[in-house]
Amino acid sequence: MSYFLQQLINGLTLGAIYGLIAIGYTMVYGIIGMINFAHGDIYMIGAFISLITFFVLGAVGVTWVPLALALVLVSAMGFTAVYGWTVERVAYRPLRGSFRLAPLISAIGMSIFLQNYVQLLQGARVKTLPPIIVGGYQLMESNGFVVQISHLQIIIMLVTVALMAGFSFMIAATPLGRAQRACEQDLTMAALLGIDVDRTISATFVIGAVLAAVAGTLVTLYYGAIDFFIGFLAGLKAFTAAVLGGIGSLPGAVLGGMLIGLIESLWSGYFSAAYKDVAVFGILILVLVFRPAGLLGRPEVEKV
Amino acid sequence: MGAGARAKDSALAAFIACVLAIPLVGFDINTAGSLTIVETRFGWVAIAVAGVFVGRLGLGFLPRRQLSFEPLGIAVFLNRNIRPLAWCGLAAAVIWPFLPFSSNYLVDLATNVLIYIMLGWGLNVVVGLAGLLDLGYAAFYAVGAYSFALFAQDFDLSFWQALPISGLLAACAGVLLGFPVLRLRGDYLAIVTLGFGEIVRIILRNWSSLTGGPNGINNIPRPSLFGLVFAAGAPPGKTTFAQFFGISFDPGHRLIFLYFVILALALATNFITLRLRRLPIGRAWEALREDEIACRAIGINPTTVKLSAFGTGALLAGFAGAFFATRLGFISPESFTFQESATVVAIVVLGGRGSQLGVVLAAVVLVTLPEFGREIGQFRMLFFGAAMVAIMIWRPRGLLALRAPSIQIAEPAREAAE
Numbered sequence: 001m002s003y004f005l006q007q008l009i010n011g012l013t014l015g016a017i018y019g020l021i022a023i024g025y026t027m028v029y030g031i032i033g034m035i036n037f038a039h040g041d042i043y044m045i046g047a048f049i050s051l052i053t054f055f056v057l058g059a060v061g062v063t064w065v066p067l068a069l070a071l072v073l074v075s076a077m078g079f080t081a082v083y084g085w086t087v088e089r090v091a092y093r094p095l096r097g098s099f100r101l102a103p104l105i106s107a108i109g110m111s112i113f114l115q116n117y118v119q120l121l122q123g124a125r126v127k128t129l130p131p132i133i134v135g136g137y138q139l140m141e142s143n144g145f146v147v148q149i150s151h152l153q154i155i156i157m158l159v160t161v162a163l164m165a166g167f168s169f170m171i172a173a174t175p176l177g178r179a180q181r182a183c184e185q186d187l188t189m190a191a192l193l194g195i196d197v198d199r200t201i202s203a204t205f206v207i208g209a210v211l212a213a214v215a216g217t218l219v220t221l222y223y224g225a226i227d228f229f230i231g232f233l234a235g236l237k238a239f240t241a242a243v244l245g246g247i248g249s250l251p252g253a254v255l256g257g258m259l260i261g262l263i264e265s266l267w268s269g270y271f272s273a274a275y276k277d278v279a280v281f282g283i284l285i286l287v288l289v290f291r292p293a294g295l296l297g298r299p300e301v302e303k304v
Numbered sequence: 305m306g307a308g309a310r311a312k313d314s315a316l317a318a319f320i321a322c323v324l325a326i327p328l329v330g331f332d333i334n335t336a337g338s339l340t341i342v343e344t345r346f347g348w349v350a351i352a353v354a355g356v357f358v359g360r361l362g363l364g365f366l367p368r369r370q371l372s373f374e375p376l377g378i379a380v381f382l383n384r385n386i387r388p389l390a391w392c393g394l395a396a397a398v399i400w401p402f403l404p405f406s407s408n409y410l411v412d413l414a415t416n417v418l419i420y421i422m423l424g425w426g427l428n429v430v431v432g433l434a435g436l437l438d439l440g441y442a443a444f445y446a447v448g449a450y451s452f453a454l455f456a457q458d459f460d461l462s463f464w465q466a467l468p469i470s471g472l473l474a475a476c477a478g479v480l481l482g483f484p485v486l487r488l489r490g491d492y493l494a495i496v497t498l499g500f501g502e503i504v505r506i507i508l509r510n511w512s513s514l515t516g517g518p519n520g521i522n523n524i525p526r527p528s529l530f531g532l533v534f535a536a537g538a539p540p541g542k543t544t545f546a547q548f549f550g551i552s553f554d555p556g557h558r559l560i561f562l563y564f565v566i567l568a569l570a571l572a573t574n575f576i577t578l579r580l581r582r583l584p585i586g587r588a589w590e591a592l593r594e595d596e597i598a599c600r601a602i603g604i605n606p607t608t609v610k611l612s613a614f615g616t617g618a619l620l621a622g623f624a625g626a627f628f629a630t631r632l633g634f635i636s637p638e639s640f641t642f643q644e645s646a647t648v649v650a651i652v653v654l655g656g657r658g659s660q661l662g663v664v665l666a667a668v669v670l671v672t673l674p675e676f677g678r679e680i681g682q683f684r685m686l687f688f689g690a691a692m693v694a695i696m697i698w699r700p701r702g703l704l705a706l707r708a709p710s711i712q713i714a715e716p717a718r719e720a721a722e
Binding site for chain 1: 689
């Protein structure tokens with residue numbers, strides 16, 4: 001029981017991070033119907049920028065942890081947002097109106113480009129960050145097994161919940177959110193009604209990148225080790241989360257992320273850690289085959 | 305745009321480049337033991353910013369880009385003279401190992417190029433003809449390689465006996481995966497094949513009792529020429545190639561033999577695809593690529609048609625995999641990563657989906673690029689990623705594809721958006 005509880009906590013932490021990345025996939029898909037394959041690499045870039053900022057702050061002497069954390073978060077979000085915007089502007093916007101697979105191929109090219117870009121500039125080896133937030137609480141103890149929740153895990157979950165809340169508010173009650181919902185329903189009609197479609201799409205990519213940057217920062221803190229390839233697997237899992245929750249649906253992305261995190265940690269806790277990724281991809285295939293609309297999504301109607 | 309506006313636009317682009325470059329280009333983090341050294345490279349940032357400014361300014365003087373399906377002039381020329389060009393290429397390929405400047409290294413390099421040409425032609429059936437984006441092609445390549453290695457080792461089959469089996473097993477894997485997922489829409493299918501590729505690789509890495517795990521499989525038998533083995537000394541009951549022809553042993557003989565094996569396999573692939581393309585099934589593939597709904601309306605069953613394309617592609621990948629295994633004598637899961645699939649997809653996309661000649665040119669460029677120096681090799685994938693984006697923007701059908709759509713509606717979505 002206590003072992004289960006521990007895996008539950010670990011799984012939810014992981015799931016929160018997947019959820020943050022999955023929102024980026026689901027929003028972009030909702031609006032322009034493309035899989036932003038490079039989104040995982042945007043998350044990787046966010047992680048790298050946060051790591052670099054940590055070391056730069058350390059070099060200039062900012063060592064008070066709360067201030068350093070805040071600055072790192074702001075820097076990662078800001079710089080990654082520009083990356084997200086640029087990727088959309090360079091690789092996707094010129095392709096609107098092209099054939100269906102063109103944006104996906106372009107996105108794969110972008111993903112390969114970003115990975116090699118970071119690898120060439122920052123090296124292929126794993127970068128490590130010493131633990132910055134340590135300590136935690138003991139929740140319970142039974143049969144000598146201690147269930148722990150670290151401060152960092154609490155922070156990760158709190159940040160995720162806060163971002164979700166702020167974000168849902170933005171979608172529901174601000175002009176930008178309204179424009180996004182309109183674009184999601186019908187791009188042409190939204191444009192006819194005076195919505196700047198290009199700007200709304202750009203904003204969507206920026207928001208996705210910001211959330212991915214937060215996820216990247218949290219992962220850097222949590223695992224303390226990143227390399228240029230982390231975006232591939234994390235992106236694939238977050239995409240699975242988005243599909244599982246129902247692509248296009250925001251609560252679905254978070255729910256899917258949590259489920260994927262739980263499945264992954266319970267699977268490695270009870271079966272085998274070696275096959276945890278197989279479990280996740282197996283779920284992706286099963287969901288797409290049997291319930292392509294996901295848990296919370298609307299079924300897609302094919303128009304002729 | 306006036307000169308002032310153009311300068312302003314370029315300055316804006318340069319500013320964005322500056323923001324992009326500062327964190328990742330501007331700082332270099334070196335962890336040496338417990339010590340971390342932060343170095344600054346602001347000179348590089350300045351170069352990047354200047355480059356973007358000038359580039360953007362230069363781009364402004366070009367005529368405004370239109371989404372174009374018009375083929376390039378060179379593509380028209382090449383396609384008009386495709387037959388003589390193909391025969392010249394074939395002749396060059398046949399005499400390649402016997403040219404005066406030819407060496408073991410050059411023959412080996414050409415073998416490598418031919419493997420990618422064969423993979424590219426195989427994937428061209430799936431991506432180019434049927435229009436299904438397969439991001440897990442390396443999985444079928446792996447199935448072919450591993451089934452060849454296992455059959456050759458455990459059942460003592462020769463290369464020529466095991467080759468069809470590995471192809472068929474790879475095709476089975478393709479059909480097995482394809483059957484449930486081919487109903488999916490194009491982009492979902494791409495991601496699912498990607499996931500499948502990863503699943504296969506993870507299984508290969510962890511099923512140690514069968515596949516040797518991360519260590520892979522060693523000592524895979526080499527192919528023989530009608531029973532003549534390529535070795536310095538003949539194993540009991542066998543004759544070596546050198547003994548049979550009464551010449552002295554030269555390790556280069558085997559390389560040349562392997563080269564001709566892959567040349568034959570690649571040519572067979574090309575022949576099969578070109579023939580299939582003229583059969584009803586090939587016509588159905590191409591029709592499906594252009595419009596799935598219209599195909600259904602005229603009574604083509606999309607699932608079986610797609611399945612046949614998928615299976616054919618997997619079969620060809622399986623053959624290539626078997627050759628890969630016998631050529632190196634060693635395979636491990638790390639030869640079949642997503643990078644491998646992405647490389648083959650890049651070859652097909654850059655060359656022109658559906659263009660056999662384009663695949664050849666793209667494969668030659670891609671495989672020989674790292675040979676010009678380690679620095680260039682490092683930039684290879686960077687260049688290919690950027691090229692994939694650029695090709696999608698400028699020539700969505702690839703550099704050498706000629707087949708324009710027979711009817712085209714004037715971009716309604718774009719006009720409305722602007």
